[in-house]
Amino acid sequence: MPSTTLANSPVFSWLMGYEVKRKKLLAKAPAGPLHDFLSVPLPALDTPIDKVEILAVDFETTGLDAKRDKLLSVGFITLKQQQISLKTSYHQIIKSNAQLEESNVIIHHITDSQKEQGQALSTVVEALLKALAGKVMLVHFARIEKQFLTEACYYLYGMAPVFPMIDTLVLAKRRLDKRDVAYDPSELRLTNLRHKFHLPEHHAHNALNDAIATAELFLAQMSKTNKDGKTTLKEVLL
Amino acid sequence: MDTELSEISTFIHNIPPFDSLPKQVLAHLVRELSINYVRKGDDFPPKGINEPRLYILRKGAISCLSADGELVSRLGEGDLCDAFIHSDTNALSDKQSTISNQLKVHTDEDCLIYSVEATVLHDIGARFPSISDYFSQNSAQRLKTKMSQVNEEAILSSTLMNTEVSNFYQSPAASINAKQTIQQAAMQMNDEGYSCLVVVDNDNPVGIVTDKDIRRRCVATGLATSEAISEIMTSDMCTIDVKSNAYDALMMMTAKHVHHLPVTKQGNLVGMVTVTDLINNEGHNAINLSGIIHKANTLTELKEISHLLPKLQIRLAKLGSSADHVGKSISAITMAFTKRLIEMAEYKYGQAPVPYAWLAAGSQARQEQLAHSDQDNAIIICDSMKPYDDAWFESLATFVCDGLAECGFIYCPGDIMATNPKWRQPQKMWHNYFNAWVETPSPKALLNSCVFFDLETIYGDVSLLNKVRKNLLIKTKNSTLFIAHLSKNALNLRPPLGFFRDFVLKQSGKHRATLDLKHNGIAPVVDLARIYALSEGISAVNTIERIQQAAGTPSITKESAENLIDAYEFLGMLRVEHQAKKLMRGESADNYLSPKEISKLEREHLKDAFKVIKGLQDARQSSY
Numbered sequence: 001m002p003s004t005t006l007a008n009s010p011v012f013s014w015l016m017g018y019e020v021k022r023k024k025l026l027a028k029a030p031a032g033p034l035h036d037f038l039s040v041p042l043p044a045l046d047t048p049i050d051k052v053e054i055l056a057v058d059f060e061t062t063g064l065d066a067k068r069d070k071l072l073s074v075g076f077i078t079l080k081q082q083q084i085s086l087k088t089s090y091h092q093i094i095k096s097n098a099q100l101e102e103s104n105v106i107i108h109h110i111t112d113s114q115k116e117q118g119q120a121l122s123t124v125v126e127a128l129l130k131a132l133a134g135k136v137m138l139v140h141f142a143r144i145e146k147q148f149l150t151e152a153c154y155y156l157y158g159m160a161p162v163f164p165m166i167d168t169l170v171l172a173k174r175r176l177d178k179r180d181v182a183y184d185p186s187e188l189r190l191t192n193l194r195h196k197f198h199l200p201e202h203h204a205h206n207a208l209n210d211a212i213a214t215a216e217l218f219l220a221q222m223s224k225t226n227k228d229g230k231t232t233l234k235e236v237l238l
Numbered sequence: 239m240d241t242e243l244s245e246i247s248t249f250i251h252n253i254p255p256f257d258s259l260p261k262q263v264l265a266h267l268v269r270e271l272s273i274n275y276v277r278k279g280d281d282f283p284p285k286g287i288n289e290p291r292l293y294i295l296r297k298g299a300i301s302c303l304s305a306d307g308e309l310v311s312r313l314g315e316g317d318l319c320d321a322f323i324h325s326d327t328n329a330l331s332d333k334q335s336t337i338s339n340q341l342k343v344h345t346d347e348d349c350l351i352y353s354v355e356a357t358v359l360h361d362i363g364a365r366f367p368s369i370s371d372y373f374s375q376n377s378a379q380r381l382k383t384k385m386s387q388v389n390e391e392a393i394l395s396s397t398l399m400n401t402e403v404s405n406f407y408q409s410p411a412a413s414i415n416a417k418q419t420i421q422q423a424a425m426q427m428n429d430e431g432y433s434c435l436v437v438v439d440n441d442n443p444v445g446i447v448t449d450k451d452i453r454r455r456c457v458a459t460g461l462a463t464s465e466a467i468s469e470i471m472t473s474d475m476c477t478i479d480v481k482s483n484a485y486d487a488l489m490m491m492t493a494k495h496v497h498h499l500p501v502t503k504q505g506n507l508v509g510m511v512t513v514t515d516l517i518n519n520e521g522h523n524a525i526n527l528s529g530i531i532h533k534a535n536t537l538t539e540l541k542e543i544s545h546l547l548p549k550l551q552i553r554l555a556k557l558g559s560s561a562d563h564v565g566k567s568i569s570a571i572t573m574a575f576t577k578r579l580i581e582m583a584e585y586k587y588g589q590a591p592v593p594y595a596w597l598a599a600g601s602q603a604r605q606e607q608l609a610h611s612d613q614d615n616a617i618i619i620c621d622s623m624k625p626y627d628d629a630w631f632e633s634l635a636t637f638v639c640d641g642l643a644e645c646g647f648i649y650c651p652g653d654i655m656a657t658n659p660k661w662r663q664p665q666k667m668w669h670n671y672f673n674a675w676v677e678t679p680s681p682k683a684l685l686n687s688c689v690f691f692d693l694e695t696i697y698g699d700v701s702l703l704n705k706v707r708k709n710l711l712i713k714t715k716n717s718t719l720f721i722a723h724l725s726k727n728a729l730n731l732r733p734p735l736g737f738f739r740d741f742v743l744k745q746s747g748k749h750r751a752t753l754d755l756k757h758n759g760i761a762p763v764v765d766l767a768r769i770y771a772l773s774e775g776i777s778a779v780n781t782i783e784r785i786q787q788a789a790g791t792p793s794i795t796k797e798s799a800e801n802l803i804d805a806y807e808f809l810g811m812l813r814v815e816h817q818a819k820k821l822m823r824g825e826s827a828d829n830y831l832s833p834k835e836i837s838k839l840e841r842e843h844l845k846d847a848f849k850v851i852k853g854l855q856d857a858r859q860s861s862y
Contacts, residue, residue: 083284089243
């Protein structure tokens, strides 16, 4: 059962019974990628986390507002039996009409001309949903991926899916909060957390690199908190 | 290729043998990688992996231990662990499968590990032999491949391509005025020892004349030798600029069928380069230097010349000469210094009262000396000497040893010098010394005397030492106790296991910042070669010659002998390169190599060399 601090949070109530919600949505979903995605059962909450199939995902966007900003690129990779397989990696730039702001280009290095060679949003979201079916999504700082994917599904299919998530930032935050010592929020950045776990430097702000970096961080986090292998999905879910 | 995996690609691309893969193949390999996180103390390979794989450490550290718990290697970032690359049933060779079955891996730190299935590697290896060779060959085979590459490169780049004519030419060019006679030209050639003169008119070079021209165009045609030299000179001579590379000079000579080329600098004649200068230039250098030493009349002159020695070593190294060649050249020059000093002493103190020979011991005797090593020498005197004769030999020893010290060959710290009365003895005493060492050996006595088992005559009566050596070899060949003691000493010096991060990893598991190339690499091979020679009655003292002659005897198989020579040459090469770098920076040439100085691949080759040496040391140990 959820811990008391989480039980009251709106995030948790959204998550509560994601299998029930999945089945409900499946009944309403139009035939197509979303329907296919929703038709695959999700792992039970008491599954040991080592046995759960996970998809580490990262989005690069033009900004933080899912209603106004655009999705620029998607990267993801599978984490299965505590192993990240580069064969399963995916990276795609999305073709859109939005003009790129210079300040943003500096961060993600995606230029207008690259974007022109990208693929349609529908193609990329379809690929993501296909890979994500039956898996739990792993991200660092869940808001972006959650809101942008939800928004994209509304736009493409007229309804939002349900997808359980693990957030490495939240996992780290929970540990820090438990210690009851003040900390600098910048400690929670992906790069800084990786550093803390002695993981190698990575080239940030590329969707696939960040997805891999997040997956590695998650493995390192689990190596500390899941020494007996008994940690369940429920304990790490957002 | 996916640019987003470029980071991992770059990491893999920096690791030999993957550095040899083309981009697309590397990209394919990268996509086949898996990433695991292994906690300190956890199982390795990670749980759930059953198929054979190659592991690549991205972060962290692991130790490989043999079945009996002995440390075999320690791996850090960027190191490959190929202990689990062969499946038990489908091993590439029986030997390797047994090794991998025995190896245990301990996770020393939390590790981030990349791995690739052996089948993928196998497929890539089918198209790229550099990959399959790397994983299927053993240390000795890899080292052999490396050394044959080194030798090929030495021939190809053969330095001529990379070296300017300015390094080779003799200056100034011998010249003669166009108005002088053919006979005068011939006389000048005789006097100056040149076979070719540049003909000048008012300081302008107008032609060239060789001794061949005198034969063909004068003597053979009956032309009077009183005719002007300009009559028989070649006037349309080719010249080469001092900045051109030596290879071009050689090509020009070959094309025009000439052996001499005048060298110009901004159009002005500055010297001459000959075909022999180019082809045999390294040897000629040592020979030239020996010639100058021979002509020196005072100690001050010798001292001046000795400053050229480090320069010669740098140049030999730059020209890609093998360590063997460098050692022989430097030893030849030390020999020339010693000889010249002895001649000076004989001039000063008069002729020797009885026949004798000046002996070099250790590296000089083995012809493996490098610039400014210490002096090891001795004197063997004819048994007819009278007690009062020693005064002369003492004067000789003092003069020569002091002279050598002046020339940069520091006094032997162990006092193995002819100035020490113990090492300045008649032939019969030398017989006694060797008899005692061989018949009643003690490890300590042998430790101090093993330098005398590498002995060569530098000057004087060669037969004195030869007789002693002949007797000695008959004795050592049959004395198992002596060989056992000698082996025991020799096996004290062990090469390290390899490297861990930027450190040298010792057998004990301890780390060192530098590798002592001399004591932990070269000396163990020299010691092994000496044991082989003394066990088999081989009179050679040079390490490579000893190993070559011992090859195929009960002491060492032909194959092992070749492997040991490869290891020795590789270590020698690193040492010569290391010392050249130090000398060029104006530092003293030492034997301490920092792992940071060498590439990842060189570290791998060093590890292979260590393995070859250690294997033969173990074989030696088990035979006693």
